[in-house]
Amino acid sequence: xxRKNPNSLNPVIxxxxxxxxxxxxxxxxxxITYSIMGSFKDTQELMVSTSLIPKKFTFDNxxxxxxxxxxxxxxxxxxxxxxxxxxxxxxxxxxTAYVLSRREFKGKKIIKTMYLLSMFISVGPAAIYPTxxxxxxxGLNKSLLGLVxxxxxxGVSNIFLTMGYLNGVSKDYDDxxxxxxxxxxxxxxxxxxxxxxxIIGVVxxxxxxxxxxxxxxxxxxxxxxxxxxxxxxxxxxLKSAGDTATMWSVMLAAANISLIPMIIVYILCNKQFVxxxxxxxxxx
Amino acid sequence: xxxxxxxxxxWFEDVGITYVMLLPNFILFLAxxxxxxxWTLRYxxxxxxxxxxxxxxxxxxxxxxxxxxxxxxxxMNTLRIAGLKLLIEIPLAMILAVLLNTKIKGKxxxxxxxxxxxxxxxxxxxxxxxxxxxxxxGIINMLLKNWGLISENISFLExxxxxxxxxVIISVWSVFGQNxxxxxxxLQNIPEEIYESAAVDGANKVHIFFxxxxxxxxxxxxxxxxxAIIGSLGIFDPIYLITNGGPNHATDVMATNIYGYYFNxxxxxxxxxxxxxxxxxxxxxxxxxxxxxxxxxxxx
Numbered sequence: 001x002x003r004k005n006p007n008s009l010n011p012v013i014x015x016x017x018x019x020x021x022x023x024x025x026x027x028x029x030x031x032i033t034y035s036i037m038g039s040f041k042d043t044q045e046l047m048v049s050t051s052l053i054p055k056k057f058t059f060d061n062x063x064x065x066x067x068x069x070x071x072x073x074x075x076x077x078x079x080x081x082x083x084x085x086x087x088x089x090x091x092x093x094x095x096t097a098y099v100l101s102r103r104e105f106k107g108k109k110i111i112k113t114m115y116l117l118s119m120f121i122s123v124g125p126a127a128i129y130p131t132x133x134x135x136x137x138x139g140l141n142k143s144l145l146g147l148v149x150x151x152x153x154x155g156v157s158n159i160f161l162t163m164g165y166l167n168g169v170s171k172d173y174d175d176x177x178x179x180x181x182x183x184x185x186x187x188x189x190x191x192x193x194x195x196x197x198x199i200i201g202v203v204x205x206x207x208x209x210x211x212x213x214x215x216x217x218x219x220x221x222x223x224x225x226x227x228x229x230x231x232x233x234x235x236x237x238l239k240s241a242g243d244t245a246t247m248w249s250v251m252l253a254a255a256n257i258s259l260i261p262m263i264i265v266y267i268l269c270n271k272q273f274v275x276x277x278x279x280x281x282x283x284x
Numbered sequence: 285x286x287x288x289x290x291x292x293x294x295w296f297e298d299v300g301i302t303y304v305m306l307l308p309n310f311i312l313f314l315a316x317x318x319x320x321x322x323w324t325l326r327y328x329x330x331x332x333x334x335x336x337x338x339x340x341x342x343x344x345x346x347x348x349x350x351x352x353x354x355x356x357x358x359x360m361n362t363l364r365i366a367g368l369k370l371l372i373e374i375p376l377a378m379i380l381a382v383l384l385n386t387k388i389k390g391k392x393x394x395x396x397x398x399x400x401x402x403x404x405x406x407x408x409x410x411x412x413x414x415x416x417x418x419x420x421x422g423i424i425n426m427l428l429k430n431w432g433l434i435s436e437n438i439s440f441l442e443x444x445x446x447x448x449x450x451x452v453i454i455s456v457w458s459v460f461g462q463n464x465x466x467x468x469x470x471l472q473n474i475p476e477e478i479y480e481s482a483a484v485d486g487a488n489k490v491h492i493f494f495x496x497x498x499x500x501x502x503x504x505x506x507x508x509x510x511x512a513i514i515g516s517l518g519i520f521d522p523i524y525l526i527t528n529g530g531p532n533h534a535t536d537v538m539a540t541n542i543y544g545y546y547f548n549x550x551x552x553x554x555x556x557x558x559x560x561x562x563x564x565x566x567x568x569x570x571x572x573x574x575x576x577x578x579x580x581x582x583x584x
Binding site: 032111209278 | 302324398412465
């Protein structure tokens with residue numbers, strides 16, 4: 001006798017499940033689709049048509065955004081800041097995680113406790129003013145360097161994520177390398193960094209997402225310095241800029257210049273994102 | 285001399301390098317995490333506008349906060365918005381995760397779609413949202429009209445109730461996918477054999493779900509709920525970018541209220557008072573977190 005698989009679904013229930021899942025997929029994707037499709041319409045059509053698909057595709061909005069309202073520059077700024085922050089914060093978080101995972105030393109408990117506590121203590125937007133104060137005091141607010149420095153830290157949750165991973169890497173690797181005469185630092189560079197690549201990929205993506213999408217801090221830091229603005233800052237400013245405020249399609253094209261690269265990264269690295277969120281969420 | 289050099293080398297390898305490697309991150313941590321907290325704790329007892337010298341005023345700011353109707357309105361709004369948001373977001377995420385955990389096709393597509401908003405920037409998306417919800421040419425008004433659901437255009441963001449609901453919907457949209465992902469991963473960690481043996485014992489699906497699935501994901505679910513509560517109480521981006529607390533403070537939350545004292549153009553900043561309010565908001569969030577954890581302990 002063939003036993004019925006306990007997990008197989010009754011076709012009616014299966015249909016209901018699909019309807020619910022698809023309905024929420026449509027709702028979820030609607031704003032993003034609206035933004036992307038709208039940028040290929042002209043403003044006239046965007047304002048009167050309820051169809052998402054443009055009657056006639058036009059790239060003019062992108063050309064206008066890129067050339068006329070300086071999006072080439074904002075994109076460059078965003079790329080510079082994001083890439084620098086990802087590289088620096090990966091170095092910082094992996095180095096810190098390596099030391100905390102492999103060494104016993106004076107003050108270890110204090111540092112770990114401080115890092116851990118900081119995950120629960122937050123003063124919210126109030127932190128921005130003193131942070132800005134540091135940048136002004138050091139003159140770092142005059143260039144993109146200010147934004148890079150703020151984002152260069154490891155990020156406490158990323159440190160713990162990396163540490164959790166490293167704790168699962170056998171200490172035999174360290175011992176073998178030490179017998180071969182490797183120093184503590186050399187073991188980090190030559191043995192541990194390559195072994196950490198999977199978690200570094202995950203953390204790098206989370207950092208990239210955070211920095212690329214970050215709005216409030218860059219907005220404050222670049223106040224009065226439009227040439228330093230990043231994409232989200234420039235995009236929000238369009239809402240109140242006189243000459244573009246009525247050009248909806250151009251504004252959507254501008255927004256998409258920041259939106260689409262992130263979506264592409266997400267689609268390409270979907271698995272790492274999923275791993276990062278699930279590992280970080282449960283442990284953190 | 286040679287011996288001393290060697291000793292330094294040994295010391296550096298055993299002790300020095302440890303601190304050298306920790307230092308860069310620790311300096312940044314002190315500057316951008318610890319310093320702002322200390323700054324806030326200090327200036328919450330000062331009257332300070334950034335121009336004239338800071339004046340120590342003791343607990344004056346706290347007394348002012350106690351009588352500040354706008355502040356308590358923001359606190360109540362935070363609780364209401366967070367409450368409604370969680371009430372929609374958590375059951376929705378739960379249902380979708382359970383449905384995704386069945387034997388259906390396209391699982392990773394659905395999961396990927398729900399998670400997509402969490403990789404977008406609220407700043408960037410706020411533009412699309414402001415067009416979509418626009419009272420005149422917004423696509424939502426046009427669609428509702430086409431379907432015959434409304435006869436006159438709704439000014440979503442100009443009416444207190446609809447602004448409130450709009451902001452909640454947009455915030456749910458932006459984060460629920462993360463919870464779907466987390467709950468789903470909890471569900472997938474339950475070993476298959478448990479279901480199989482229960483089915484052999486003749487337990488039906490509803491029974492299995494409530495008696496076995498729920499208890500098994502409860503520990504993870506509690507963490508997810510706590511993270512969602514903390515996140516919702518600190519809500520800032522969607523409010524600031526969509527309504528900026530309006531209309532007439534109807535969606536003003538703690539974070540946007542505090543922000544106003546620091547950076548609102550057109551009024552003199554009150555850094556001291558802003559620091560006081562942000563301290564109070566941290567305490568409120570702290571109390572709610574502790575209450576939640578206590579409540580959980582009791583249940584266990």
